[in-house]
Amino acid sequence: MRVLKLTPDKCTGCLRCELACAYMQTGEFQPAKSVIRVSPFEGHTSYAPYTCTQCAEGWCMTACPVGAITITAAGAKDVLDDKCVGCKLCTIACPYGTMFYDPDTRKAFKCNLCGGAPACADACPTAAITYEEVATADWIGDFAHERAARVLAAR
């Protein structure tokens, strides 16, 4: 299965992925509704994109009481809008914080790999996000750990 491979060392924090994602997901340029989020580290000096890893466990699916989360042809867990009742259980169940709730539509929403052509990977100017046939891994753990250690050491 192709997955979104994240290489945070390459990220410059331009947030172009958020813009592209929001457009694909909502039709508007509204990063607040993006399902990929760029997190800053060490204040304003380094950045890492982060989104659903489409994890094998699929806690969101397990938690959903109405069966609104399904697996698409691209292998993504996706929310079926007509079934979702907006109970937010999935946002609590997800251990990665990549399930979101939209108060405007009263539905949960998440990365669905844009049906197999992720806009974020296409938009990233530095190849910090690529869509590849690789095993899912913890892309940002070491990156975050190294930076957190530096911040703590500086205190």
Place this chain on the structure above:
Amino acid sequence: MPALRTSTPSRAKHPASAAAPRPGGYAGKLLRVNLTTGKIWSEPWSPEDMRELIGGVGLGARILYREVPAHVHWDHPENRLVLATGPLAGLPVWGTGGLTVVTRGAGTDGPTSTQANGFFGANLKYSGYDAIIVQGVSRKWVYLHIHDDVVELRDASHLLGKDTWQTQDLLSAEYGLSGHQLSVYSIGPAGEHLVRFAAIQGDYGHVASKNGCGAVMGKKKLKAVAIVRGTHGLAAADPRGLVQAADDIAHDLQTDPTARSLYEYGTLPGVVNLHKLGMLPIKNYTTNVSPVDLGPWEARRLREGFDHRGHQCNACGMHHCHMQVIRSGPHTGTLVDEPEYEGWSGAGWTIGATDPQAVSWLNTELDRAGLDVNEFGWLCGWVMECVEKGYITRAQLGFDLRWGDVEGARKLVDLIVHRRGLGAVLAEGVKRAAAKLGPPARDCAVYTLKGAVPRGHDHRARWHEMLDTITSGTSTLETGNPVHPTEVGVPARVDPFDGVAVAKMVAGLRGRLGFEDSLGICIFTTRTRLENLCRALGAATGWYYTVDEAIRFGRRTGAILRACSLRCGITPATEYPSTRYASIPVDGPAKGQSIVEQWEKMLDTWYAEVGYDRKTGKPLPATCKALGAEWLAKELWGRSR
């Protein structure tokens, strides 16, 4: 201070015109702030005004013309501080965080249009506003907080005396936000103490620096504008068309020979390339030949000389803006913003400093203090030359200041921003300080008679920029550098020392920069054919926008700023360079070239070509009419004409 909430107009109160729906790309509202009364309100602007003014400097020029009459000097409460973005800000074209500051500036007491990037434009528009228009003077120091529909003036007493980076650090900590979730554009100690070349700095290294806009903000007792990344969406009329135009622009930037070095290294290649042309100003225009090997100043080595971290602006794919860490010297380990060419020049070559590590550190110190790096360079270089020649003594300064002394230059920054000792004179800017000291010191100073200074080049080898700086309605570049000149019928190359040809080129290129500076996008990501920019604007807004309309728009904006400038008392009599600014280079590639001999002829040609009256400086009635501003002709020349 009581917090104030905006009365965001409901749809019922301000129904959208049925005939003309709001063009895409716009947030649709202007945010007004009166610091005297504490009143904050938002007002819609019409689709017709959007088409006529676009945003940025176009919008700012209109507000300045209508709301800042002759008696409202830069420090008058009624002066307006316009912080504007444009229709492309927040959209996926590269570099769309644009901020244009328009005000009556402290440097020349005339109009200003000065740009910065970062995330200002994006964050403001996601909050629902296209521009902020500030008027009045606050009783106490405040900062403006914007988070979607919640807009408040908040007490800024704890931020007083803090530099611009500290201000953003403190507010980020208070808000619990970091990265680009919070944009803070603030003044440093320089703006607080009304230094005439104080700047507005934001998002760690993005500076709107010209004509003392920071002093205007300081006079209003507005320390900062803090914008939480808003949650509103922006719609484009033709999103696919917009993405296609953005891709074409990006392709141009990556592959066009005139833009590619910018894409790869930003403005770093400027140092070595401009030195080859005699345009790198060294030691306050006393030489154009580097005393050191320029190998370490090649762009690649300059960048590799530091530990780098990407620090791009909104949606930008350029390899331009970076943070860097100082590797050697007394400031090893310090995090700084990679200088632009202007920084390498102003904080470096102009003052005779040639160690990149030291220059980079000083450049960020200037950003943090909130000073314009250009004017500081001309001022500090001039002081160093005066010290060398004995026109300024060590006793006057309180310390020794020799060529290349970066630590000494930092001490000078302190004198200036706190107006201590000689700093009180220097804080008035190059022209006023030179006038105060008088000859022979005065004749070593680089400035324009309007009271402005050039950017970081030696214009004695770059005549088009000297003519542009001096004739501009904004005290700094109004026409800018040739970008695809043949697209607007200007020859690809002209003899750089043929005054008439240069003047025709400057006149012929007018309009493009005003258009770019109205879009809410970075000047470096617009280095593509105008046709592509018009396509992007058209796709965003839904307008059919042509290159002709873009040029006409830019020139109309220039004519309005020219009218503002004349109203401020800035007449053609001030359109001259200072003695040193117009002197003859003694060495380097431009040795012996004399612009001053051709100056009158250049002015005559420029005036004839742009259609302004040579005597009064006013745009001629026919010119106004051709630019679609008959109203301006009537106001400038009376109804009988």
